[in-house]
Amino acid sequence: AEEGELSPVATEDDALYQAALEEIDDCQSQIDSLNEQASEEILAVEVRFNTLRKPHYSKRAEIIAKVPRFWITTFMNHPQLSLTIPEEQQHCLQDLQNLLIEEFEDIKNGYKIILKFNPNNPYFENESLIKEYRLEGNGQPKSVVTPIKWKPGKNFLADNADRGSRKRKASDSSFFSWFTDSNHSSLDEIADILKDEIWPNPLQFFMMPEALSEEGDDDGDVED
Amino acid sequence: AEEGELSPVATEDDALYQAALEEIDDCQSQIDSLNEQASEEILAVEVRFNTLRKPHYSKRAEIIAKVPRFWITTFMNHPQLSLTIPEEQQHCLQDLQNLLIEEFEDIKNGYKIILKFNPNNPYFENESLIKEYRLEGNGQPKSVVTPIKWKPGKNFLADNADRGSRKRKASDSSFFSWFTDSNHSSLDEIADILKDEIWPNPLQFFMMPEALSEEGDDDGDVED
Numbered sequence: 036a037e038e039g040e041l042s043p044v045a046t047e048d049d050a051l052y053q054a055a056l057e058e059i060d061d062c063q064s065q066i067d068s069l070n071e072q073a074s075e076e077i078l079a080v081e082v083r084f085n086t087l088r089k090p091h092y093s094k095r096a097e098i099i100a101k102v103p104r105f106w107i108t109t110f111m112n113h114p115q116l117s118l119t120i121p122e123e124q125q126h127c128l129q130d131l132q133n134l135l136i137e138e139f140e141d142i143k144n145g146y147k148i149i150l151k152f153n154p155n156n157p158y159f160e161n162e163s164l165i166k167e168y169r170l171e172g173n174g175q176p177k178s179v180v181t182p183i184k185w186k187p188g189k190n191f192l193a194d195n196a197d198r199g200s201r202k203r204k205a206s207d208s209s210f211f212s213w214f215t216d217s218n219h220s221s222l223d224e225i226a227d228i229l230k231d232e233i234w235p236n237p238l239q240f241f242m243m244p245e246a247l248s249e250e251g252d253d254d255g256d257v258e259d
Numbered sequence: 260a261e262e263g264e265l266s267p268v269a270t271e272d273d274a275l276y277q278a279a280l281e282e283i284d285d286c287q288s289q290i291d292s293l294n295e296q297a298s299e300e301i302l303a304v305e306v307r308f309n310t311l312r313k314p315h316y317s318k319r320a321e322i323i324a325k326v327p328r329f330w331i332t333t334f335m336n337h338p339q340l341s342l343t344i345p346e347e348q349q350h351c352l353q354d355l356q357n358l359l360i361e362e363f364e365d366i367k368n369g370y371k372i373i374l375k376f377n378p379n380n381p382y383f384e385n386e387s388l389i390k391e392y393r394l395e396g397n398g399q400p401k402s403v404v405t406p407i408k409w410k411p412g413k414n415f416l417a418d419n420a421d422r423g424s425r426k427r428k429a430s431d432s433s434f435f436s437w438f439t440d441s442n443h444s445s446l447d448e449i450a451d452i453l454k455d456e457i458w459p460n461p462l463q464f465f466m467m468p469e470a471l472s473e474e475g476d477d478d479g480d481v482e483d
């Protein structure tokens with residue numbers, strides 16, 4: 036008799052408990068669906084503004100290309116980036132005429148860093164060096180780089196290796212080592228600086244007062 | 260004569276150079292203004308969806324409050340959070356009837372974590388314990404907590420200190436130590452777990468299969 040009384044009560048409790056969990060699950064589905072809608076709307080805003088920003092970036096690029104040594108000056112005025120650019124690479128980057136960041140059409144999938152050089156530069160044949168950061172289907176980041184076609188005797192990365200230690204690849208944290216390294220590595224800090232600090236506003240680094248930059252006077256028009 | 264020839268050329272070059280920088284600056288202003296508009300539109304989407312989500316969160320809270328030990332079960336099924344809840348705190352958190360995260364109206368300014376307890380709980384008089392995370396004007400995070408009104412002899416934080424080491428405050432990384440600590444500290448990982456992992460979907464932790472949780476069977480309705 037006691038078992039007979041307990042059983043229906045337990046069943047009723049179980050039913051109430053199950054019903055509560057299902058109601059919570061229903062609320063959760065509504066919340067999830069709103070979260071998804073919000074993400075889509077935010078993505079749409081970002082895509083729309085990318086399109087609106089594009090002509091201004093293009094015009095900026097066009098004018099910047101006319102200013103001699105704009106990018107090397109900008110890079111050397113960046114406190115961290117300047118540390119990755121040894122003398123020979125500074126010389127090579129004098130011929131960097133444009134830096135462009137292009138997000139993929141589906142901006143969640145990645146972006147490209149495009150470096151456009153003076154085609155007459157003494158170091159390599161390439162006019163554009165492109166480093167792509169893709170997010171693979173499994174969520175893993177992957178990078179793909181343009182192979183550099185060095186002019187004879189001009190590969191300063193190989194030169195270094197010949198002259199010095201065999202550990203160059205592991206220990207060299209220079210700008211061009213970063214570019215040529217297609218492993219996702221600690222050097223990707225350079226990609227972050229280019230994408231998140233330089234690209235949004237390069238002029239602020241280009242114009243940085245002498246006192247704040249690592250380099251001395253090399254533009255000849257400072258009155259001192 | 261040579262000086263006379265050089266000077267106008269230099270002036271013309273300087274003028275072109277200055278004009279280029281001004282044009283770059285104009286592009287930059289347009290880009291900055293678009294960035295600002297994009298941020299405002301994204302914020303507006305977030306605010307709008309917060310409003311749309313609110314009734315579903317309220318309904319969820321209402322139903323959850325009817326499920327005994329919902330929050331302590333959820334917390335104990337979270338792999339990291341469970342490690343911060345020693346036995347006496349587990350007992351106390353049996354009386355946690357609701358957890359709510361409320362963003363400030365200007366969501367950039369901060370949020371509150373609200374813990375609603377059974378007012379008849381044996382440990383303290385408070386019905387709600389609130390921990391606020393504010394972003395101050397200077398961008399520094401600041402937190403403000405409800406002082407706990409312990410019932411006589413029930414302050415398990417003070418008890419610990421009496422019984423054991425004087426270093427409790429520094430070494431204790433328990434749930435209630437986190438709550439009472441108003442310094443922005445490493446314990447704020449607990450706030451992140453509550454806000455970013457538990458709050459968006461507590462049911463997934465509540466329902467987590469026994470095998471994945473740290474705790475054994477304590478809900479009595481598993482067939483084994």
Ligand SMILES: [Ca+2]
Pocket residue numbers: 245250251252253254
């Ligand atoms: Ca200079």
Ligand SMILES: [Ca+2]
Pocket residue numbers: 469474475476477478
């Ligand atoms: Ca259990």
Ligand SMILES: [Mg+2]
Pocket residue numbers: 095096097099133134135
């Ligand atoms: Mg450019």
Ligand SMILES: [Mg+2]
Pocket residue numbers: 319320321323357358359
């Ligand atoms: Mg709730």
